[in-house]
Amino acid sequence: MAKRLVIRGGRVVTPADVIEADVLIVGEKIAALLAPGEEVSGAETVDAGGCLVFPGVVDPHTHIQLDTGIYQTADDWEIGTRTAAFGGVTTVVDFATQFEGMTFPEALQARLAECKPALIDYGLHMMVTDLPHDPAQARRWLEELRDLGVPSIKLYTTYRPNYYADDAELLHTFRAMPHDMLAMIHCENDALVTDATQRLVEAGKTSWAYHGQARPPEAEVEAIQRVIYLAKVAGAAVYIVHNSTQESVWTVARAQQDPDQPPLYCETCPQYFWLDDSRYAGPRAEHFILQPPLRPKDWLVDLLDVWPVLSAVSTDHCDYTLAQKVEHQEFTKTPGGLPGLETSFQLTYTYGVHLAEQRREAGEDVQPIPLPELARLMSADPARLFGLYPQKGAILPGSDADVLIYDPMPDVTIRAADLHVLAGYSPYEGVQVKGKVRTVLSRGQRLIHDGALAGEPGRGRFLRGQPFRPFGG
Ligand SMILES: [Zn+2]
Known part of the structure; x- marks a missing residue:
């Protein structure tokens, strides 16, 4: 059976709104937005208390x-x-x-x-x-x-x-x-x-x-x-x-x-x-x-x-x-x-x-x-x-479970030493920012959690973009 996760306690940023909701993930996809605290059997919890839940x-x-x-x-x-x-x-x-x-x-x-x-x-x-x-x-x-x-x-x-x-x-x-x-x-x-x-x-x-x-x-x-x-x-x-x-x-x-x-x-x-x-x-x-x-x-x-x-x-x-x-x-x-x-x-x-x-x-x-x-x-x-929506880019049922759980409270100073590039510098050295990434899910897998990476190189997939269709403007 596909793995089930529930993101609990966050404020979810949907295309239209910001709502108090839990997010049910089944396998690699977002399955549903749930009322806060709604019972789900056999699901692992991802804590998003105090956080914003972005695509x-x-x-x-x-x-x-x-x-x-x-x-x-x-x-x-x-x-x-x-x-x-x-x-x-x-x-x-x-x-x-x-x-x-x-x-x-x-x-x-x-x-x-x-x-x-x-x-x-x-x-x-x-x-x-x-x-x-x-x-x-x-x-x-x-x-x-x-x-x-x-x-x-x-x-x-x-x-x-x-x-x-x-x-x-x-x-x-x-x-x-x-x-x-x-x-x-x-x-x-x-x-x-x-x-x-x-x-x-x-x-x-x-x-x-x-x-x-x-x-x-x-x-x-x-x-x-x-x-x-x-x-x-x-x-x-x-x-x-x-x-x-x-x-x-x-x-x-x-x-x-x-x-x-x-x-x-x-x-x-x-x-x-x-x-x-x-x-x-x-x-x-x-x-x-x-x-x-x-x-x-x-x-x-x-x-x-x-x-x-x-x-x-x-x-x-x-x-x-x-x-x-x-x-x-x-x-x-x-x-x-x-x-x-x-x-x-x-x-x-x-x-x-x-x-x-x-x-x-x-x-x-x-x-x-x-x-x-x-x-x-x-x-x-x-x-x-670039022809990837709504597979990517939104927290909607049916979309890939790619989620950024952002804690908006901490005051953070950007330091090159904390980053994961080879550059050895950051153009933003010493800049004060508000908030930090707590958890990142990629197709339902916890890729980043509390500053640690879990995920094998090569797990990323090539996305074939659909032909361009004009929108908005
Ligand atoms: Zn360029």
């Missing part, structure tokens, strides 16, 4: 065991999914990279072999670098990819020579995409970035202190506007990744009001509402080298203002070690990317709920993010966008 976090933008062709992160899929699990993340949607000359099935197979040691379930997007020029053939390639369970692709408007796609390539790819696929786009105007970088290099300003100036916020906003127009012309559904400025999100929001704009979505990451570019003037600037960079204070994403526009808070997680970060003391040579999987829920809960409540009590005109909306951003919408 496990779905992070739609991670780079575990990343090989950019230039840099390689030091982690592997066991290490990457372990740090995810400790952070309450039960699903990642990561990337397979089509290196030049590869077909999509070849790229996917190569990546799936690397993913084998995963501790949690995972989906994949395809980084497209080499799509056939013939439109009909390009369409067939993309349809085949979708039918393999990868309904989303990733394109870059910057990074020469490995990832960069110019306008013609973007347009060609958008036109070739079937309407049940979604394109994720990294938006930074390459000419503006190259120009700003060259000027700094010519002036001898190559230390980490100049990283932010090398990639101005205008470069992001321009590329987002252009991508939105190209997507409109071609009729393509688009998801703008890691919006790092408030103006970026408003640019997306304005386009969403256009009835002729195809489905359009966006995400941000905790680093773009927690951190600003003053870090580049500080003593640990290498801890903050990423693209897009941290922004000046007056450009920052104001999460409490823009969360209704967002479809996800992702991490863009990259586990480069400190040794890799400091190898070259020049921003042009330092691998860009920050570890974030283990801290993203804590940081977003703290900023979006706890600190917002404090600010409101102090008389500021702000509203905390309602908990079901937090669950939408951290779980439900990312699962919807």
Whole structure:
């Protein structure tokens, strides 16, 4: 008989509400929400007293065991999914990279072999670098990819020579995409970035202190506007990744009001509402080298203002070690990317709920993010966008029993020494957060409990994403 668990005593965050309920799990699935204390025979109890019961976090933008062709992160899929699990993340949607000359099935197979040691379930997007020029053939390639369970692709408007796609390539790819696929786009105007970088290099300003100036916020906003127009012309559904400025999100929001704009979505990451570019003037600037960079204070994403526009808070997680970060003391040579999987829920809960409540009590005109909306951003919408809902992303009967039991009471200080990455640093060192992960269930198995991991590498499964279907917006 399938194992039965009951999560007792918590407040359950459903898509619509927060309710006092117990959660019955049978085998790998959520079977029912029960009245508190309702008798269940033959079930083991998972104590959630005093806790919030969220769906496990779905992070739609991670780079575990990343090989950019230039840099390689030091982690592997066991290490990457372990740090995810400790952070309450039960699903990642990561990337397979089509290196030049590869077909999509070849790229996917190569990546799936690397993913084998995963501790949690995972989906994949395809980084497209080499799509056939013939439109009909390009369409067939993309349809085949979708039918393999990868309904989303990733394109870059910057990074020469490995990832960069110019306008013609973007347009060609958008036109070739079937309407049940979604394109994720990294938006930074390459000419503006190259120009700003060259000027700094010519002036001898190559230390980490100049990283932010090398990639101005205008470069992001321009590329987002252009991508939105190209997507409109071609009729393509688009998801703008890691919006790092408030103006970026408003640019997306304005386009969403256009009835002729195809489905359009966006995400941000905790680093773009927690951190600003003053870090580049500080003593640990290498801890903050990423693209897009941290922004000046007056450009920052104001999460409490823009969360209704967002479809996800992702991490863009990259586990480069400190040794890799400091190898070259020049921003042009330092691998860009920050570890974030283990801290993203804590940081977003703290900023979006706890600190917002404090600010409101102090008389500021702000509203905390309602908990079901937090669950939408951290779980439900990312699962919807990439064809995983309602198997993932919600506490509903029939969904996988992926559950994050979060104790909202403790005051915690983030310390790199407590995290499970190889990086050896955290961009949030010393940051005070409210609450911590108590228990994480993945398909009904207790994966994390009181700071300990129980679960075999390789238990994670590849999730075939269903074709993209527009929703909300
Ligand atoms: Zn990324």
